[in-house]
Amino acid sequence: MRAVQSKDARFDGWFFTAVVTTGIYCRPSCPGVPPKPENMRFYPTAAAAQQAGFRACKRCRPDASPGSPRWNERADVVARAMRLIADGVVDRDGVSGLATRLGYSTRQIERQLLAEMGAGPLALARAQRAQTARILIETSSLPMSDVAHGAGFGSVRAFNDTVREVFALTPSELRARAARGHQAAAPGVLSLRLPFRAPLCPGNLFGHLAATAVPGVEEWRNGAYRRTLRLPRGHGVVALRPEHDHIACVLTLTDLRDLSTAITRCRQLLDLDADPVAVDDLLRRDPVLAPLVDKEPGRRVPRTVDAGEFAVRAVLGQQVSTAAARTHAGRLAAAYGQAVADPGGGLTHLFPDSAALAELDPAGLALPRARRDAVVSLIAALAAGDVDLGAGNDWQRARAQLSALPGLGPWTVETIAMRALGDPDAFVPGDLGVRVAARELGLPATPAALSRHSAAWRPWRAYAVQHLWATGDHPVNHMPEAHADHESTKAGRPAGRNLR
Structure with missing residues (x-):
């Protein structure tokens, strides 16, 4: 109230x-x-x-509105269901597909969602379709029949009825209201505004993504982070630029039905559904972290649009510089990734999925044998489904699955948990950058002692890591100049294990 x-x-x-x-x-x-x-x-x-x-x-x-932070803070079945619904699973596979992913019956899932969310999976997916429809209506000149199809409606009639019921306007009236004073976007291009809860510190967020960008898959161009997206029905290219009160998002998709999934993954990448006030208030209770939080409130955890991709990149980047990690990942993308066209920039490939990478010749990886074996084992486990890093995964089960693979130690597992799984409490006490920062700040510097001290930072230890990393001087901590192009991201100073 x-x-x-x-x-x-x-x-x-x-x-x-x-x-x-x-x-x-x-x-x-x-x-x-x-x-x-x-x-x-x-x-x-x-x-x-x-x-x-x-x-x-x-x-x-x-x-x-920004999405609820609850689904990114929790790992119970309702939170996992909400993440899967946001990723479009109900629209693609139905409620039975959602239940199968979660390991429950459809009746159990419907009952739990209704009890906590006030709506079942079909109603939640319908609300998401309505929002997708509104975006397409207001940001494109597509015929309404194409909008209905792209938003996931089974018929134009269902589309019309839902839009009128939810927004009290017809689709044509919505478009007319939005068109006043706005210039139409180019055909095939969708320009959106991604909201977030203030404050937001863009420096480490975009700095990290730009400094670690895989050539051909990601780039920094004209003040925006750009990358290719592998989506359920096709692929896309997105450009994300920080503005005062939103993230400007420009999307090009091969299949409009992937719009809501693409938006969800971009929001996940930038951690836009976080509650920065709650995070910062807790971390400020530690007198050592308080000045860091006050200096740059609203730090987010740079995440990923593809958990499997990030896991492979994390293993490739073990104990090497940022530049070397980018080189290894770029070679994989060029050799095994699907080629894409990017008239607006220098993107050339999708990062290959586990099925494509399963075809690689291990001898072609210019890596030490132990790390090469770790990469091959991870790819095989992802391809076989033995490791589940999808939107509805159980964080602890995924950790156990990763830990069982050769060559994946605590640092790699927790880094994947932090940036790919989205666990806000993931922590890397053995990370070199974290240990250096802890020592300079007067915090316990050994992993065991720092872990004990970090109990006061729970459940936001992944955000504490961002503040600790920011005490170092590395490109990941600073957003590139707006005029810098993709060439400027190709050189990276050697980094510790903390910056993959």
Whole structure:
């Protein structure tokens, strides 16, 4: 109640407020006059509000709120289900496919989601389709039949009915409202705004992605991080640029039905659904970390759009410089990745998936034998499904699966957990950069002692790692100049094991 009355934007996406007298639902920070308490109803998701018969507010656009941070903080079945639904599993495989991924019956999944989220998997997926439809309506000139198909609706009629029900406007009216004062995007290009909870520190986020960019797969160009995306139905190219109150996102897709999945993966890459206030408030309780947090609040954990890709890159990058790690990964991409066209830049390939990498000749890897064997074992396990790093994975089970492979020690496993699995409490006490920072700051410098000290940072130890790394002087800690192009990211100073 207090969050709504104070219009606190920190709670946008955490819950939604419906007003019984107007029949609309809003984000907590809606700029309208707060309703009377007796007229408010609270729902955990937009889908639950829609299912209760409320339509989205035209002023605050609650469907465009940042996602709830709960699904990135938790590893229980509901959180895993929400991550899979956001990744489009229900639209592609149905509720039965979702249940199979999670190892539960459809009835169990529906019951648990309804109890906590106020809506079942079909309603949650429908709400996501509605938001995807709105994006396509407002940012493209596609015929409405193509929008309906791209958003995942089975028919134009279902598309029309859903848009009218959720937004109280027809698709044509939505497009007309959005077109006022806006220039249409080029054909085939979607320009979006990705919201986040303030504050956001872009330096280490974009600095890390640019400094470790794999040639041909990623680049920094004209002030934006660009990369290719492997998606369920095709591929895409995305450019992400930090702005004052949003991330500018320009997407080109071979299949529009991949739009919601692409957005979800870009948000995951940049950790945009984090709750920086909660993270920073806890880390500030440590007097050693407090000055670091105050200096650059809102640090995010740079993550990935493809967990399998990152896992392979993490093993390739063990105990070598950033430049060497990029070289090894670039060679794999050039040799085994699918070629793509990129008229707007220098991207040439998708990073190869595990099936393509399973065909590689180990003798062709210019690596020490132990690391070569580790890479080959990881690829084989990913291809066979013995290691599950997908959106609905169980973090602890994935750790156990990775740890069972030869050559994957605690540093590699926790690095994958932090950046690929998205565990906000992943911690690398043996990392060279972390140990150097700890010693210079007067923290315990041995892994065991630092682990004990870090208990006070839980469940946000992955964010504490970002602050510790930032005490060093390395390109990953600084966003490149806006005018720098992809050539400027090709040289990297030698790095410790902390910077893969």
